[in-house]
Amino acid sequence: MSKSYALLPCNGLDKCAGCISREVAIKVCENSDSEIICPVLYRVADARYNKIAQEKPLIVIDGCNTRCASRLASEKSLKIAQKINISDEAKANNIELHNSLKLNDEDFKLVNIIADNLLKEEEKVISSLDTDFPEKFEYEIYKKDKFIFRVPKEGFYFNENDCYVYVVGNRARIGVTDYVQQSLSDIMFFTPPAVGSEIEQFGEAGTIESGKAVFEVVSPVSGTVVAVNEKLLNSPELINENPYEKGWIEEIELSDFESDKELLYDFNKYFEIMKRKVDEFHV
Amino acid sequence: MADLKIGVLSCSGEECLGGTISRLATRKMLEELRPGQTVTLCLPLYLAGGEEERFFAKAFPVITVDGCSKCCAKRATEKYSGKVSDIVDVSEILGNDVALDKTVSTKDMTSQHMEMVDKVAKVICEKFDKIAENK
Numbered sequence: 001m002s003k004s005y006a007l008l009p010c011n012g013l014d015k016c017a018g019c020i021s022r023e024v025a026i027k028v029c030e031n032s033d034s035e036i037i038c039p040v041l042y043r044v045a046d047a048r049y050n051k052i053a054q055e056k057p058l059i060v061i062d063g064c065n066t067r068c069a070s071r072l073a074s075e076k077s078l079k080i081a082q083k084i085n086i087s088d089e090a091k092a093n094n095i096e097l098h099n100s101l102k103l104n105d106e107d108f109k110l111v112n113i114i115a116d117n118l119l120k121e122e123e124k125v126i127s128s129l130d131t132d133f134p135e136k137f138e139y140e141i142y143k144k145d146k147f148i149f150r151v152p153k154e155g156f157y158f159n160e161n162d163c164y165v166y167v168v169g170n171r172a173r174i175g176v177t178d179y180v181q182q183s184l185s186d187i188m189f190f191t192p193p194a195v196g197s198e199i200e201q202f203g204e205a206g207t208i209e210s211g212k213a214v215f216e217v218v219s220p221v222s223g224t225v226v227a228v229n230e231k232l233l234n235s236p237e238l239i240n241e242n243p244y245e246k247g248w249i250e251e252i253e254l255s256d257f258e259s260d261k262e263l264l265y266d267f268n269k270y271f272e273i274m275k276r277k278v279d280e281f282h283v
Numbered sequence: 284m285a286d287l288k289i290g291v292l293s294c295s296g297e298e299c300l301g302g303t304i305s306r307l308a309t310r311k312m313l314e315e316l317r318p319g320q321t322v323t324l325c326l327p328l329y330l331a332g333g334e335e336e337r338f339f340a341k342a343f344p345v346i347t348v349d350g351c352s353k354c355c356a357k358r359a360t361e362k363y364s365g366k367v368s369d370i371v372d373v374s375e376i377l378g379n380d381v382a383l384d385k386t387v388s389t390k391d392m393t394s395q396h397m398e399m400v401d402k403v404a405k406v407i408c409e410k411f412d413k414i415a416e417n418k
Contacts, residue, residue, distance in 0.1 A: 011295040013306060014325040019389070022297070026388045036386075038297030039327045040355045068331040101310050108390060 003032030003119060005081075006049075006056040010069040011039050016097050017063030017086040020107055024061055024084070027115035039072055046076065057081035057233060059118060080189050081233040082118075089114055117194060133166065133173055137244055140271055144278045149178045151271050152244050157261060158270035159202065161218035162277075164244065165264070167257060172221055174205060175249040179274050181240050184210040190236040192228035192250060199225060199252065201260045206249060208239060221260045223252040287418055288322050289368075289411055290345040294356040295326055301350030301373035301382030304396070307389070308373075308403035309348050316408050320415070330359055340364035344414045346371060348407060351382045369410040376403055 009025040012018015025036045035056070037049045053076070060069045061084045073080055090097050095110045103111075139150035156164050162177045181187065189209040199205055205219040206228070228250045232238055239247035254260075265273065293309035296302020312321045322339065329336035339345075341364045347356040348371045357370050374382035377399055387396070 009297070010327050011297060012325045012327055013293055013295070013309070014323055014328070018325065018327075023388055023390075025297070026386065030388075036297045038295050038302070038355075040295035040330060040359060041298055041353065043330050044353070044355045044358050066328055066331070066333075068325075068327040071331050072327070101314070103389060 003028075003034060004056050005032065005034040005118070006037055006052045006058045007034055007061065008037045008039060008042075008053070008058060008069050008073060008078075009061040010063045010067075012063040012068065013101070015063055016099065016101060016103065016107065017090070019063075019101055019103055020086045020097075020111055021061040021063045021069070021084075023103065023108070023111045024086070024114045024118075027111055028059075028118050031115070031119055039069060042072065042076070050076075053078050059084065061086065061114075063087065074188075079234055079236070080191070083189070083191050084114060084118075086110070086114075133168055133248075135245060139244075140267070142271070142275050142278060147182050147278075149182060149274060149278055150242075150244070151177065151267060151274060153267055156244070157220060157264035157266060159218060159220040159264055160273075161202075162274070163205075163218050163220050165220040165252075166244075166248075167254065170254050170257075171226070172223070172252050172254055172257070173248045173250070174217070174219060174221065174252060175243050175247060176208065176215070176217060176239065177270075177274065178243060179277060180208075180215055181243050181247070183212075184208065184215055185212055185240075186210055187236045187239045190232040190239070190249075192233070193225050195225050195228060197225050199223060201263065205252075208236065208249075217249055219252070220264055221252055221254055221257060223254045225250055226253045227251040287320060287415055288343055289317075289320060289414055290322050290324055290339055290343055291348060291407060291411070292324050292326055292329070292340070292345055292356050292360055292367075293348045294350050294354075296350050297386060298353070299351050299382055300384040300386055300396075301377070303350070303386050303389070303392075304377070304382075304399050304403055305348040305350045305356075305371075305373050307392070307400045308371075308407055311400060311404040312407055312411065316404060317411055321411070326356055326359065329363070337363050340367075344368035344418070346407060346410055346414070348403070349373065352379075368414050371403065371407050371410065373403055376406055 007025040009021035137152040201222040205217040
């Protein structure tokens with residue numbers, strides 16, 4: 001499969017992390033059919049990159065939490081397929097970032113880890129496996145003012161973080177409930193977990209972001225991520241339309257659902273909890 | 284003059300080799316040629332609205348270093364902070380063929396590349412000293 005990303009690194013010049021973002025983008029480009037968007041030229045003359053940014057999955061690479069590249073993507077209303085933060089990646093890989101702008105072996109090790117993951121990921125991103133998941137469900141509805149909160153009546157389990165799981169055989173789809181999507185309002189970005197990664201119950205399973213907040217998807221189950229809903233990369237608003245149907249987030253091969261289930265709510269329990277939350281907190 | 288700070292602001296440099304060289308020449312100013320006097324500003328942060336960066340570029344002399352004749356650094360700086368004190372265009376020093384060549388990783392820089400960096404850094408240094416003399 002020919003890899004083809006649009007890469008938007010922050011290219012920061014005053015910090016090591018910014019220089020690493022640039023090196024990651026160059027390495028991915030050298031090993032794939034991807035293209036780099038120069039953040040400065042993009043601001044000065046956006047016609048140069050608009051087409052690339054719209055046609056290819058956009059990977060945004062921020063050096064630090066100032067998130068200049070993400071801010072630029074947001075200002076240009078670009079849809080982001082994946083966000084990478086070099087400082088976070090360094091922590092996750094036990095690599096300490098230093099103050100020098102000259103990159104050392106450890107920095108290039110981090111460059112290789114991130115770039116290799118990106119190059120592998122595209123091969124792994126698949127829309128869904130062969131398992132049959134229903135396309136429609138029946139819902140119980142709770143209304144509050146103009147807001148409608150749906151909860152599917154059968155087959156779903158929920159955690160206290162308003163994430164659901166729907167199990168078929170040894171596979172499951174997970175996602176967020178209506179309570180989350182209504183609270184976030186218009187969802188603009190979806191950052192999936194890496195396909196192939198192991199997730200613990202209550203571990204992070206990607207993030208979704210609106211103009212209001214970033215929401216960490218908390219996995220209701222443990223297992224291995226086997227697919228992500230790639231439609232969300234370009235159309236995260238599907239979560240707003242229906243988070244249980246076209247807005248599902250990812251598929252997981254379950255490792256111990258019987259144990260995980262003990263800490264989950266069924267429909268009756270979650271519906272009561274959700275109603276209470278809506279009455280008490282939802283604005 | 285010892286307390287004088289001069290900003291050297293490089294383009295981001297993803298489009299061409301000239302950009303890579305402008306980044307490295309700027310770094311050379313910062314770390315070797317005029318340490319303590321050179322301040323570099325992160326151009327992407329500056330453009331994203333970094334208040335400190337914009338204040339600096341308004342209050343202190345700034346030399347922009349551009350990899351090619353698109354002059355992103357100069358254009359962007361002048362848009363937000365007014366006229367710059369001087370400019371360096373790598374394509375004028377090394378020629379368009381070199382400046383517009385493909386960008387490279389810093390780990391793949393050859394001795395020939397480093398000579399180019401030195402050459403550009405020397406020009407920045409000359410302009411830097413000229414500004415410092417007049418202050």
